[in-house]
Amino acid sequence: MVEETGLDERLADLAADGRLGAVPLAAEQIRARGDRRRRRKRAARASGGVLLAAAVVVGGLSLVRPGPEPTAADPNPSTSAPLFVPPTPAPGEEYAAELGYVYGAVALDGGRVRVTVQQLRDERGTAVPTGVVHELTLPAVTPVEVRDLAGGNPGDMRLEEVVDRLRTGPRWAFALDYDGEGRVQSLREAHWLTVE
Amino acid sequence: MDEQAFDAFYAGSVGRLIGQLYAMIGDRAEAQDVVQEAFVRAWERRAALDKDGAPEAWVRTVAYRLAVSRWRRVRTSLTFAKRQGPPPDVPPPDDHHVLLVAALKQIPAAQRRVVVLHHLCDLEVKQVAEETGSPVGTVKAQLSRGRTALARILADTELDPRADRVSEVERG
Numbered sequence: 518m519v520e521e522t523g524l525d526e527r528l529a530d531l532a533a534d535g536r537l538g539a540v541p542l543a544a545e546q547i548r549a550r551g552d553r554r555r556r557r558k559r560a561a562r563a564s565g566g567v568l569l570a571a572a573v574v575v576g577g578l579s580l581v582r583p584g585p586e587p588t589a590a591d592p593n594p595s596t597s598a599p600l601f602v603p604p605t606p607a608p609g610e611e612y613a614a615e616l617g618y619v620y621g622a623v624a625l626d627g628g629r630v631r632v633t634v635q636q637l638r639d640e641r642g643t644a645v646p647t648g649v650v651h652e653l654t655l656p657a658v659t660p661v662e663v664r665d666l667a668g669g670n671p672g673d674m675r676l677e678e679v680v681d682r683l684r685t686g687p688r689w690a691f692a693l694d695y696d697g698e699g700r701v702q703s704l705r706e707a708h709w710l711t712v713e
Numbered sequence: 714m715d716e717q718a719f720d721a722f723y724a725g726s727v728g729r730l731i732g733q734l735y736a737m738i739g740d741r742a743e744a745q746d747v748v749q750e751a752f753v754r755a756w757e758r759r760a761a762l763d764k765d766g767a768p769e770a771w772v773r774t775v776a777y778r779l780a781v782s783r784w785r786r787v788r789t790s791l792t793f794a795k796r797q798g799p800p801p802d803v804p805p806p807d808d809h810h811v812l813l814v815a816a817l818k819q820i821p822a823a824q825r826r827v828v829v830l831h832h833l834c835d836l837e838v839k840q841v842a843e844e845t846g847s848p849v850g851t852v853k854a855q856l857s858r859g860r861t862a863l864a865r866i867l868a869d870t871e872l873d874p875r876a877d878r879v880s881e882v883e884r885g
Contacts, residue, residue, distance in 0.1 A: 524863070528829060531810050539741065544719065
């Protein structure tokens with residue numbers, strides 16, 4: 518096997534064997550999956566607009582309702598949790614995305630991680646807090662797509678692997694993908710957002 | 714890259730890439746999963762892929778990165794398994810291939826990758842360095858160590874080239 522020719526032939530045989538057993542999907546199925554991924558990302562970007570509309574409605578109601586002046590947004594989960602409603606995927610979509618700073622990560626027993634989410638909206642590419650803050654307890658193995666968080670190298674990690682980096686205050690923005698049951702299936706670093 | 718061009722690219726390279734990834738990671742189903750997932754991403758970013766000019770190398774690199782990430786492996790396997798149903802009946806691998814896969818698995822992943830890129834994908838050392846993001850000297854060292862390690866692991870097995878030489882002499 519030291520001889521290169523022998524190695525070339527052995528590897529070629531092995532690869533041919535691997536090809537023989539393969540039953541790849543049809544090209545149109547691959548394209549359909551790629552299109553779905555693209556729509557998910559677009560939905561994440563568009564979710565800022567939906568959140569803005571919701572904020573306008575809530576703000577409008579508070580103007581006509583008598584009562585004390587609302588305080589400035591306080592990143593305290595307990596005060597703002599009632600405002601949070603998990604986003605619902607649009608018809609035909611697999612996921613709906615929420616944009617938010619993810620921080621305060623704490624590893625819990627039972628393979629779970631608790632995080633705080635400070636919801637954001639995308640205003641022409643800039644992250645703007647909506648005032649909604651809530652907590653999530655997620656499986657430690659929740660997939661996290663990272664880029665800047667991993668020193669600029671795009672990669673896939675598990676939530677438990679980035680707990681230390683997400684322990685401190687709001688810094689890293691993510692798109693959180695919710696399925697139709699309101700469960701978070703994955704986090705994607707929202708590197709396209711400008712964080713102020 | 715429009716649909717027609719992508720379909721032609723996919724049809725023309727998916728089998729070859731699955732074979733190459735199989736040699737790199739030693740698992741057929743896994744190789745198919747990660748190559749398909751890489752093609753999904755290729756279609757998603759087809760505009761950038763056109764500019765890149767080396768779509769097959771891009772898909773191979775992405776597929777390899779997917780493969781080395783264990784959690785992703787599990788997730789994509791489950792996803793594709795759910796979509797594709799039970800795996801087809803595949804004949805058991807050739808004994809020699811089992812030996813070779815076992816040997817490849819015993820050498821470090823980085824060495825295995827450069828050995829496959831150079832000896833199977835026919836890339837020159839410089840091209841291997843570009844694809845792996847490593848200096849040329851590192852690739853040369855990995856190739857040398859990988860070949861030496863494979864020779865040591867396969868010594869005295871049916872894949873030992875010395876055995877071939879003996880039998881050729883015997884055949885006269």
